[in-house]
Amino acid sequence: MSDSFFKAIADANRRKILLLLKKHITLTPGEIGQHFEFSGAALSEHLKILRTAELIYAQKRGQYIYYSLNTSVFEDIISWIMQVIDKSEVQDEKTR
Amino acid sequence: MSDSFFKAIADANRRKILLLLKKHITLTPGEIGQHFEFSGAALSEHLKILRTAELIYAQKRGQYIYYSLNTSVFEDIISWIMQVIDKSEVQDEKTR
C-alpha cells in the first residue's frame, strides 16, 4: 500500500529535504544540494524516491527543475497513526 | 534523534505487529508469530527493533513475555508531520 511512503521518510536526509522544501516552498536540486555533502547523483536518487512516494512533485521550467512538497500525502501516515493509537476504533477479528 | 522510530515503522511486518498489538492489547511473541510465516528468530529481531524504538514494551511474567503498544511515542511522528505540513510555522533560517 503506502509502503513507499514509510520507506521514503525512513531516511534522515530525505526528511531534511522535506523540511527544506517546507521552508523554501520551491527549490531546484542544485539549491537542495547545497545543504548536503553527498553528490548530485545521490541527491537525484533521494528525489526520485520522494517523487515515487508522491511526497514531492517536480515542475520543469527551462534549464531548472522546481521541486515542491505535496503535503496531501501526509494524510496517509496520519490515518495510519490514528489506526494504531486510537483506542476507540478496535476491530474484532479472530485472525487465527 | 527519532531515527529509530522511522526505521522501525518502515517495515510492513513491523507495522502489522503494531496493529496486532493495538487490537489485542497484549500478546506474547508466540501469539504474534502465528500471524507470520517467518521464523521465531526473525520475529524476535523485529520485536527488538520495535522495543529499541520504544514503540512497544515487554513485561516478563514467568515463562512468557507480554508485549504491548507504547502509543505515547507516536507523538514524535505527529509533531514531525505537523512540522512538515503546517504552513503557519515557517522558520526563517539561512542555512547556506
Added chain:
DNA sequence: CAGGTATTTAACTAAATACCTAAATACTGG
C-alpha cells in the same frame, strides 16, 4: 550548433537489513 550548466541514469561498492538454522538462556512442572 558548440560549450556550459543542471539533472538524471548507469554501473558499481560497501554497509545495512531481513531472513535462515542452530545453539543458548530462562522458565515450568513433574
Added chain:
DNA sequence: CCAGTATTTAGGTATTTAGTTAAATACCTG
C-alpha cells in the same frame, strides 16, 4: 534436577539501500 516450552542470540547468506564516479540527456546562450 530433567524434559519441555518460550524466547533470544549467534553466525551466516541474500537482498536492499545509500553512496560513489562517469556518462548521458536536456536545456540555455553566444
